[in-house]
Amino acid sequence: MKKCTYNYVINLDSLLKSFAMQRVIVVGNGMVGYKFCEKLIARSREYEIIVYGEEPRPAYDRVHLSSFFSGSNADDLLLASRAWYVENNIELYTSELVTSINREEKTVTTHLGKTDHYDCLVLATGSSAFVPPIEGVERNGVFVYRTIEDLHQITEYSKGAKVAAVMGGGLLGLEAAKALMDLGLKTHVIEFSPRLMPRQIDEDGSQVLAHKLTQLGISIHTNKGTRKVEGNGKLEKLEFTDGTSLSIDMLVISAGIRPRDELAKASGLCVHARGGIVIDENTRTSDPAIYAIGEAAVYNNTVFGLVAPGYEMAEVAARQFTGDSSKTFNGFDMSTKLKLIGVDVASFGDAFGDALGSVPIIIHDRRNGIYKRINISEDGKLLLGGILIGDASQYNLFHQMVVNRIPLPAQPESLIFGRGEADEGAGLKSLPETAQICACENISKGDLVFHISEKNVTTLDGLKENTKACTGCGGCTPMVNDILKLTLESLGHTVKKTLCEHFEYTRQELFDLIKVKKIKTYDSLLNVQGKGDGCEVCKPAVASLLASIWNEPITHQPTIQDTNDRYLANIQKGGTYSVVPRIAGGEITPEKLMAIGRIASKYNLYTKITGGQRIDMFGARVDQLPEIWEELINEGFESGHAYGKALRTIKSCVGSTWCRYGVQDSVSYAIFIENRYKGLRAPHKLKGAVSGCIRECAEAQSKDFGIIATEKGWNLYVCGNGGSRPQHARLLVNDVDTETCTRLIDRFLMFYIQTADPLTRTATWLNKMEGGLEYLREVIVNDSLGIGDQLEKNMTELIAHYECEWKKVVESKELRSQFSHFINSDETDSTLSFVEMRGQKYPANWKSSPQQ
Amino acid sequence: MEIVKELKTYTEDNTNGVKIWFKAARVIDFPENGGACVKYKGLQIAVFNFSRRKEWYACQNLCPHKMQMVLSRGMIGSTTGEPKVACPFHKKTFSLQTGNCLNAEEENISIFPVKVEDGFVYIGFTR
Incomplete structure (x- = not known):
């Protein structure tokens, strides 16, 4: 009863407030739409925010979409849970598409027929994938790569496919190629222009990138125009304008984006001839009550197809709502760094050396797959831009040198010859306070230094929390960390890598202390040198030290070990363990091979050859481990320590x-x-x-x-x-x-x-x-x-x-008794579940949390 | 999944509301400064023996991050004095006093009162 009353009060309160509050409707709940909400509530609580999103789930991280294939689930990608919207009094309607705007009445209507009034409207409708008008693109097996739903469909279809192609060798196309490769498909990339990533990198850079990708098993076809998507119902092959063809089972089109401006167009807002809602430097459209941000917007004849400029527009728009016009959107530096399929690619400033008199300096190291190009000014004083492939560790520094016009050293070529990493710290020191470090959140070096020196923030996590730096793409993390270290050092702090809150020593110091004081257990070390109760950081670290110094059986102190060491096996999805006996040098007799086969078969274990030339047996319940090892030891095996550091x-x-x-x-x-x-x-x-x-x-x-x-x-x-x-x-x-x-x-x-x-x-x-x-x-x-x-x-x-740790366990009744799921029952965990694939068992996939 | 749902319906408990004190196991059956899993009706409860502090805590065995029945196998410890457990899978940590996730935005976990009498560990349930 009590709880009900409480809820009622809150609702009434917000109801009363709403009479006075302005209603802001945000159309679109993508990354930029979400960022606008976040920025607005951080600046003002005077607005009632209502969000309509066409997709079924709240805004998610589209930039890292391909991680969905390498194990992340949809929830991992969410930028904020539904609870966040509730907590911040934002009304969120998902799976609800706004279909029209009545600018005179100031209302929007959704596909469900609902009409809603606004005082201000923010269009963050994003973009859709551009599908070129090629004959046959409507066939089954042709997909675009844009939303989680697209990924679901691609995943589903891929199960019956072997060979796939991506049309478009741009940034997103190569991401899509990685996704297809992760799905186990033979992957081709078809690019119309003569090189990959034509907007970011030059011909030679593209060759290095293409070579690397080819080594990874992706076939690259540049200079290929597609004439026809051929097939009988579903697609079977692509026919090219040069008369050649390629047999494939599925096609993913990533040939660019088209701003979603249909809603704006229908309501008579000014849109660009090539698509996109025209905005001014305050992100305002031709109707002063309507703003547009993100990929749906066009500023100065340009659509900005990256997340950072979208976030910048969200910031400008949010400030407008609080009457702050001090910051305007004036286009955006499209410099970018990313890791494509494990290959670093970066492009910054004037990447192609278009500026008058620009002089390129180039390293083209085919052997190591590294290409570095810097363009310097005619007088050799300034860095104008460049391209880095294969090793982009200097990107942040170079980018800052361009943006802040930092003078070049006397021999500018020294920047790219040699590893150059040692200079990074020196480079950071010379950066001005205004240098932008985090492009996504627009955090300058000065902001970071201020938080470190004035607000006593001394950890990377603290900086993330207080400034939001590193929380977008994460690319600036190493640089933020370096600035933290440099600033702390300059403040006279000794920057010491203590283990955690329980030990104010480095690992090396603890090593010496344990040795000199002849400490044998975690508890006594904590008593003598530490404080508190320990944690999941210091326990395994100390366990490793004790083992490295005394090499006493780790089973004497089971609860300070990581779970793998505690159970002397590797925990796997679903909570079962895998077992790896030692097969030294990868040499094994037929008899021992048969013994492994017999034991795996008896306990119904999934078997796989490891990368280290041995055999891993998966799916053992914790209570089965001692029995399995007893049999293995009888056959002459010993522990393979696959579970240990x-x-x-x-x-x-x-x-x-x-x-x-x-x-x-x-x-x-x-x-x-x-x-x-x-x-x-x-x-x-x-x-x-x-x-x-x-x-x-x-x-x-x-x-x-x-x-x-x-x-x-x-x-x-x-x-x-x-x-x-x-x-x-x-x-x-x-x-x-x-x-x-x-x-x-x-x-x-x-x-x-x-x-x-x-x-x-x-x-x-x-x-x-x-x-x-x-x-x-x-x-x-x-x-x-x-x-x-x-x-x-x-x-x-x-x-x-x-x-052999396992021999000790098998021989000890007391140690064996620790291997059971329940302490008060011999039953096994009834929640374990398996599926079958290719004649062996696999754990059922991660279950998603029931709340979302 | 049934078990999961049932667990979810449990609300935070306190000793006053306890109707059943379930006799789980002997104190000496539990590892020192570590946990074990107790079966109670259809539920799995992780029980932790903080021997250093001479305290006991109990929570659901299910980690809400990837819905795995493993918290009892996690390492325990404290952060600024607050007792916590770290899931062995991805090291999400949960307060054993409040059930709150301490290092990520995961759902809270259910916690249960524990008492020790005559060398036995009891867990308190409302039903």
Whole structure:
């Protein structure tokens, strides 16, 4: 009863208020329409806001639409939940399309026949995909790439398809190509013009990009005009104007956008001849009570098809509502940086060098797939613009140099030759206060510095919360972080990477403390050096330190381990676990293969070969783990530590034993190394490989440590990485014998374990190391610090303490009892559910939250 | 999913409204500074033993982010003194005092009162 009364009061209150409040109707609930609401309520609560959106769900992040295919669900993409609109008194109507405007009466009518009155109207109707008038585009299997509904349809149709094409090699087209590739389709990109991304990059840049994409398995066809979409009902092939054709099962058209101006046009607002609602610098249309923002609007004969200028218009419009005309929309810098299918692409300022007297400086590194072009002014004093492909790490700096007219160094070419990363900090320092850092939210360096120095914001999260920087596309995050660090340092703060609120020490300091004070448990460390109750950050970090220092069984302290380490298995979707026995070097006897097959079959486990040459068995319930391991151990297997931040596998090629090219026995060495370091815990997972000759079939240069056989011995490479930011391992030493090689790996691994930050792979560790590879080589190979013997001794101790964790569990009744779903019942979790695909089981997909 | 719905209908509890004190398990069955899952009727309840603080907390076992029955396997700890649990899947953290999600915009979770008597752990339910 009480609750009802309360609700009633609120409603009555808002009702009374509404008599005095102006009604703002926002037509369109896309990214820009949403941003307008956010900006308006931040400035004024004097308006009643009503939003009509044609799509079934609230505004979502269209920029990251392709992440939908790589696992995100629709809810992850929402910019704000429905609850947000309610909390801010915004009336949101989804699945309701505004069909007409009566400007005299100041009303809008929706497709449901509802009429609503406005005092001010904001048109954020966005754009639709342009479908060129090609014969046959109406066939089944032809899609556009614009909304979540489009994605649903594409996903559904792709199940019966093998080959797909994207028409349009622009920004969005390449995003769509990635999506199709993620769906497992052979993907072609058809571009009418002679190059990819014709609006952003030049011919040579396009070639580098095309080459990279081809390597990833996407076929690129430029200079191809499509004449006809051929097929019998559904589409079967594309016919081109040059007489060639391409057989495909589905087509996604991404040939540009058309502003949605039909509503404006029908109500007599001024629209552009090529489409788009004409606005002035205050985002006002030809009717002073109506504004237009985002991709539906045309300013100065231009449609702005990016989110940042849309947000800028939303800001200008929101200010108009509070009588603030100090900020106007004057066009927008269309500089952009993005990661396309894992390839960095950036284009900024005068990218093509159109300005009079502009001089290009170009690096074209085909081998590494890097293209960098900067255009400098005739007198060599200013950077005008440029293009970066393959490595866009300098984009932020260059962009700021252009925008703020920062003088170039004496040798401007030095900007793009060499890695240039060391200069980034210096570049930031020279930026003026007005330099725009976050383009989406229009945050300047001065805004950030103000929050850091005057408002005592000292963390990146704090800056995000207080300024909203980094919350749009996220591209400015590294730069904001650098500004935070620089500013804190300049304020005399010692910028120290403490673990979390419970320990005011760095990982390396804790390493020394644990060692010197001979601390063996998390609790005693927290008592002596920390405060509070710990958390999910410091517990696993300390657990890893304890394991790296004492190598005592982690099962002694189960509740400080990450869930994978706690249950000695990898948690998977649905809450079951996967099991990976060690198969050192990838070598396995037929008998052991059959044993895995028998056990997997008995427990109905899904099996898959891993990237590290072993076999993963998925779908084990927590209570089955000890039984499965008991059987595996009886067959001679031991833990593969796939669950730990620990040594995983040493991959190998067959080497000189079988291969006609092999020069050393890579398999034997790989098995030796894997058994030597098995169970070794580190700040992050560790992977290695041994190749038997220069052909490098084991891909050792993508590993934390990789060994490649030579006629004389082994070359040792370190600090390589696959994953999201691949990095080749660097040559540490060449032509060493087996014993030396092993000794150097001992030192290298121990040095990494002792000095790296938590969850830092070796590649990042090296990138951050002062002095880089040269320094590392000095320490490891030339023993410049005189710690070589100590590192080797520490490693020997760790190796001597190795025990198979699973063997201990299987043999202990007490430890086994921890592997049950319920503490008060032997029943299993009844919510587990599986589906079948290709003759094996899979977990049912993530369930969505019932509220939305 | 049935279980999910039933759980959702539970409102925040306090000891006064408790009608049933369910005898879940012995204190010594629970790990120190960690949790375990208790089955009660059709429900799964995550119960946490904060041995350092000599406190006990209970909440739904379901993480609302991806609807997974796993919170009892999460690491526990505190942030500025407030006891919390971190979901093992994506490290969403929830206050065990209020049920609020602390590091993301997820739904709140249901929490339940816990008492310890004669070496046994009891969870309080309204029905």
